Amino acid sequence: AQSVAQPEDQVNVAEGNPLTVKCTYSVSGNPYLFWYVQYPNRGLQFLLKYITGDNLVKGSYGFEAEFNKSQTSFHLKKPSALVSDSALYFCAVRDTNNAGNMLTFGGGTRLMVKP
């Protein structure tokens, strides 16, 4: 079985400060990991993914994520937050052993960036 957890319902950060949104996962095989962002009344937009290779993945809008196999984590980071980064962020995982090919989503973390 595959699962993903986002332990924080909300993260508050001041504009210009670094931000981290946490994600941990559980799979039986190897993970494929994804981050999505959702702005109000919109669908989810793809930010970045980890499939294999370099543990540090760079994505859209200056976001990056670090895959840590020993800690089973895939935290989303950005060196300098913008007010426009305020949104709902979802982590998702797919197990390479998952024949059903479905993603499992975390519960989401609301990021609030204050001026």
Next chain:
Amino acid sequence: DGGITQSPKYLFRKEGQNVTLSCEQNLNHDAMYWYRQDPGQGLRLIYYSQIVNDFQKGDIAEGYSVSREKKESFPLTVTSAQKNPTAFYLCASTRAAVNYGYTFGSGTRLTVV
């Protein structure tokens, strides 16, 4: 441009009515999904389909129905049996390859009046 289109953007339903939400994709994706999202909450899977003419129940299928007669289309019907249908509905699609993520539509907001 390829993409996934949901319509309408806003939908109002009277109690006791069935309504159908449209989801169309021109990405040649094999699998399609319907999710329900309540305010400030995460995604809950309603139904999914991995091939034409086949679909499976998700976690909250009661009160909903779907069809997959064409690869491009996966409409969702919210029936009168769904007692609390007011929510934001999201459709997604993906290829069969495991390293693909989902592409999401822009959503339909359904309100019971």
